[in-house]
Amino acid sequence: MTVEMISVGTEILLGNIVNTNAAYLAEKCALLGLSCYYQSVVGDNEERLEDAIRLGLSRSDILILSGGLGPTKDDLTKEVTAKVFGRELYEDAHTKERIQQYFRQVHSSQVTPNNWKQALVPEGAKVVDNHNGTAPGLILEENGKIAILLPGPPNEIKPMFEQDIAPYLNKLQPEGIYSKMAKICSIGESKAETMISDLMDAQTNPTIAPYAKTGEVHLRVTAKADSEEKAQELMAPMMEELFQRFGDKIYTTEEDVTLEEAIVRMLEADGMTVTTAESCTGGLLAGRITNVPGASNVYKEGYITYSNDAKERLLHVKRETLMQHGAVSPQTAYEMAEGVAFAAGADASLSITGIAGPGGGTEEKPVGLVYIGCYVKGHVRVEEFYFTGNRDKNREYAVARALTLLREELLERR
Template identity: 60%
Template sequence: MVAELISVGTEILLGNIVNTNAAYLSEKCASFGLSLYNQQVVGDNEDRLADALKVAIERSDIVILSGGLGPTQDDLTKEVTAKVMGCELIEDAHSKDHIISMLKSFALKENITENNWKQAFVPKGAIIMENHNGTAPGIIIEKDGKSIILLPGPPNEMIPMFEESVTVYLNKLQPEILYSMMVKICGVGESKVETLVLDLINGQTNPTIATYAKTGEAHIRITAKAKNLGSAKKMVEPIVETLKDRFKDNIYSTNENEELEDVVVKELINKKLQVVTVESCTGGLLAGRLINVSGVSQVLKQGFITYANESKMKLVNVNESTLKQFGAVSKEVAIEMAKGGIIEADADIGIAITGIAGPNAEEDKPVGLVYIACCYKDNVVVKEYNFNGNRQKVRDQSVTKALDLLRRCLK
């Protein structure tokens, strides 16, 4: 079945808000095995919304609209949809009672204005979805083999309504399901990843294979369509095993919800090790990534931000002679930062970053030059990188590479 999304609201067109609803709904449509070929964004204009809806109905089986269900005059979605579908609007007593209850809760003793009753009118014969987080009910209109689903715009209303009501409706409507698995890779660039799986991509039918780029990483999504979950999983598993054989230790996870820092923290906890971070150009971003993970307090001993040469010497005992001879951005200084961090924090493993994030180069050292050192037991590994991009991208790439180096050293 083919689905299409229409996001309603002039504020989206003007860039006043980010259209997170479309991203959420796209992902949900994919999980139900719906083919999503088109999306539209329409302002609060009756004629343009009607035209967009007519086009969507013509080429899709299911049309999902979000936004424009409020009480004001520029909230037109329900009225325009009813007109296009040839439906009469009638007052729904249950929706009116719900609006009264919600507004009394929200406004306490304030007067309820007349325009709020606009939300109690629904297309005759439609399926009504109660909004437990707002006043505008959700609506499903079925006609001539088409399903039109109207959802409120605020994400804190739209998402719960979709989870509570729309999922039940779509499960009955769509006989096939999609199952996906994500293979997450670090240490191999996106172009090389695609080259190494090009034979699989060229030969794909079901399952399908797609590569995605993320800062410092490459992800491969394998998706199968089947009548049930068990059959879909069986179709995906051989592809995943093939990828594991090709990319080996460069794969850090096959769990879509697991990030690189999650894997690192889990490994530190399993080995009962404590880590110290020592950062120059990244200014605490590495420690911040680790602190994103619940339970990291068991393993993160301390984080040093040693941006200035004086702080490198004072906080982690980098030798002044090393700084003068090799410069702050050097493998020698990175190693001393990692070793010094371990001693000062009494940690088991140290990871250090020093580099030039830009925008200005330093003498003979270019923007993007970064050294990352990891010290564990009696072993020290130091890597040199030359990153491209602006200041933030250099820093983000440095953190990802540092996490990956830490992951590999722990093995």
Template identity: 60%
Template sequence: MVVELISVGTELLLGNIVNTNTQYLAEKCALLGLSMYHQVTVGDNRERLSETFETALKRSDLVILTGGLGPTEDDLTKEVCAQVMGIPLVEDDHTKERIKAYFKNSIDKEIPDNNWKQALVPQGAAVLDNDNGTAPGLIMEKDGKAAILLPGPPNELKPLFQDRVFPYLKKLQPEVIRSQMVKICGHGESQVEDKLLDLIDGQSNPTIATYAKTAEVHLRVTAKASDEDEAKGLLKPVVKEIKSRFGDDVYTTKEEETIEMAVVRLLKKYELTVTTAESCTGGLIAGRLVNVPGASQVFREGFITYSNKSKRKLLDVSKSTLKKYGAVSEQTAREMAIGGVFAADADVCIAVTGIAGPDAEGEKPVGLVYMACYTKDKVQVEEYHFKGNREKIREQSVVKALDLLRRSILKHYHS
């Protein structure tokens, strides 16, 4: 089955809003085994939207449109799609009551007249209740073609797709499609592909797809089968082989688990507490850790020691070390990690100091970063040379620091 995505909104064309919906929906469609050859963005213009939708219907079995379902005059998606498919709009009593209930529980209880426009739906369409807004989703079917209309705001679109649209699309597929993610830290995409070239070249079912992320590589292994058990049976040996080739470089095989979640999981497993001592990352590592639910059980506190004075005052980094080797050095990173453990009375400390740019510091280049991890009375220090702008260097530093923390825990506590 061929699916096409149409994102509706002039604000997307102008770059006022980042279109995260397309990435989300493309991944979900791939997970379902749907073929996608076109993704289109069109502004809030009736004629252009009509032409775009007509073209999509000719070349695809299913069209998913996002945005343009609001109450204002420039919200045209529903009206245009109904017109192109030759389906009249009718008032839906159920949606009307939901709009009333939505405003009854809101601060502004008076319902603007234009909101009643959202109670008009294409005749015979499946109405998808939106628990996070007033615009319902819609599924329209005619002459073997289908159009799925979803609201633009991601906090409305994602739950609506997951709860209502995903099950609908799953039923359209004659085969069971099952995927498993393998997430790797410590290798670039080309290195990962090179190690798996024999598997990738010989693949038919399951298939392996690589995705480059910041300082990570994600592998999606996908199998098609007649039932769930058969699909699992096809996936298992391939995932096992990938894990055997990369060992501890694999930090999870769960799609929803991030590297910080993997770190918090290990800290809880071994009943460890952690603190962070950050210079160039300015609290980003601590922020990633505390984003994880339950991090309060393991995270003590974080130190942001951007200046030499703060490194001395909060982490007890010696004045002579800073003078002789500088703030960005193996020696300073080591003392930051040791000082962080004792200052927070924690079991583990990850420390980072580096030059994010834009200017170098003497002979030390932009992108030079030292990381140290104190674990079980031992300190491991790593030197990195990152490429990119200031933001990119800091992002890479955060991921590498979390990975160093993860590996240190495994090294000293995993039996």
């Protein structure tokens, strides 16, 4: 089956917001075994939106529209789609009650009259409850063609798609598509792909595909089967083989678990605490860790020591170390890692010092040079890295490498 995505909103056309929904939906639909040949963006214009919908339905089995379901006059997706399908709108009592309840719980205020526009649904449409907003999702079916209307905000579209739309689409397939993920750190993309090249060459069902992420490689194993149980049986030998080849470099097989979450779980299991000392990353590492729910069980405090004075005063980095070797040096990273662990009374620590760019580099210490220190139970390890991206990328990679280093040391010291 073929699927086509239409993103609705003038703000997308003008570049005011980044269209992350299209990338998300395309990836999810591919995993469901749907073929996508077209994507488009249409502004809040009735005529152009109608043209886009009619064209999409003429060449694709399924049309997924995101955005344009809000309460204002320029939100036209539902109205135009209903027109194309020849459906009248009616007020859905269930949706109206959910909107009322949402306002009572979230806004503690009365519903404004224009919000009742969101309770209008096309005749014969399947209504998909929105558990994170007021605009419901809608599914219209006609003569083998399907239009799926989803709200625009990512925090609404993603849970709705995963909870309701993906199962609906999966049932349309003669065989269901199921997948498992192996997330890997400590190995680069090229090496990881080389290690599974024979599996990729011989693949039929299941298949395996690598995806490069910042500082990580994700391997997705996908199987077609008429039941999830059979798919799991097909994927089990492949997953076992991946563990044989990559071992503990696989930090999770759970789709939604991040590297930082896996590390927080390790620290919790070992009854350990961690702290951070950052210079060039300016708190990004602390942010990654504290994004994890429950991180407060293992992360008590962190330090941003951008200046030499702060490194001396807060982390007790020796002045002679800074004078002789500089702030960007393995010696300073070592003393930062050791000093912050003692300052915070933590079992483990990470330190980052480097030159993120675009300026500040020299021939001896170029932009992208970063030293990362890791302290675990009295042992300190320092690694040197040369990143070649822009300032943002260099900082992102430094954080990813720091997390990987911490995980390696936690495994080593267990």
